[in-house]
Amino acid sequence: MRNAEFDREKVLRSAMTLFMEKGYSKTSMPDLKKATGLHPGSIYCAFENKRGLLLASIEQYRLDRNEEFSAFFSTNEPILDQFKKYLDNIVDECVSCDASKGCLFIKALFESTEEDQEIKMVIAENVSQWHQAIADKFKQAQKAKELPENRKSEHLAHFLVMGIYGLRTFSQSHPDKNILEALAEQLFKSIRY
Numbered sequence: 001m002r003n004a005e006f007d008r009e010k011v012l013r014s015a016m017t018l019f020m021e022k023g024y025s026k027t028s029m030p031d032l033k034k035a036t037g038l039h040p041g042s043i044y045c046a047f048e049n050k051r052g053l054l055l056a057s058i059e060q061y062r063l064d065r066n067e068e069f070s071a072f073f074s075t076n077e078p079i080l081d082q083f084k085k086y087l088d089n090i091v092d093e094c095v096s097c098d099a100s101k102g103c104l105f106i107k108a109l110f111e112s113t114e115e116d117q118e119i120k121m122v123i124a125e126n127v128s129q130w131h132q133a134i135a136d137k138f139k140q141a142q143k144a145k146e147l148p149e150n151r152k153s154e155h156l157a158h159f160l161v162m163g164i165y166g167l168r169t170f171s172q173s174h175p176d177k178n179i180l181e182a183l184a185e186q187l188f189k190s191i192r193y
Contacts, residue, residue, distance in 0.1 A: 006046075011036045012060035013100075015053050021099035024054055024111045054108065055122060061104040062126045069133060079141040080192060083160075087184045090164055094171035094180055103168045131157045138191075147192070156191055163187040 018027055018035040029040045029050065036043070047053040072086045073079065093101035105123045112119045138153035147156075167187070171180055 006036075006038060006042070008046075009060060011038060011046075012053075012057050013064070016057040016061050016104050017100040019054060019057060020102040020104050020107050023107060024050075051116075051119075055119065058104060058108060058119070058122055058126070062129075065130070066133070069130070073137060078146055079137055079144060080146045083137070083141075083191070084188055087164075087188055088181075090167060091177065091180045091184050094168060095175050095177045097175065103165075106165065106168055127161065131161050134160055160187070160191060163190075 014035045014037075015032060018031060022031065027050070029043070032043060032050065032053065033039060038046070043050070043053060047056055069086070072089070073082050075082065105127065108119055109123055112123075135153045135157035138147060138151075138156045141147045142149055142151070142153065147153075163184075164187075167180060167183060170183070174180075
């Protein structure tokens with residue numbers, strides 16, 4: 001039996017958008033077939049089952065978000081200015097109401113059950129890596145004298161991650177851009193000063 005050929009990244013991005021839009025439990029195999037273009041047999045062959053497709057989608061989401069994060073910090077601008085643009089982008093994603101701009105980590109965590117510790121562990125590891133990337137940028141900002149040396153970069157990174165998750169969660173019931181922009185600005189000021 002030969003393996004079906006398909007664009008794995010395209011399939012995973014289609015699946016992740018569907019999982020963010022409908023949620024894991026409400027996503028059916030016919031939904032996945034329509035979104036990905038793969039027949040259920042191909043999904044089972046490539047990913048074992050729907051849960052395997054979710055785990056692969058979480059990994060693709062992590063890769064995409066890491067690339068996006070790196071892109072925000074690829075200029076010669078001051079690091080804190082780059083963080084401001086990063087936060088502005090998150091606000092834009094929150095108000096866009098575009099499922100593909102949502103957070104798969106939040107959606108999967110809200111839906112995961114106590115029995116599915118693997119999903120929680122995978123997400124926790126991904127968030128830990130994101131946190132470390134943020135902490136590293138704060139350390140760079142301290143070396144560049146953009147942040148005081150006495151501010152703990154690890155703590156600032158935890159605070160920012162918490163704030164971003166808070167913004168994303170809050171936007172689900174209050175997607176008013178002015179409110180979200182004000183909250184993001186307050187978050188940024190809390191980091192800066």
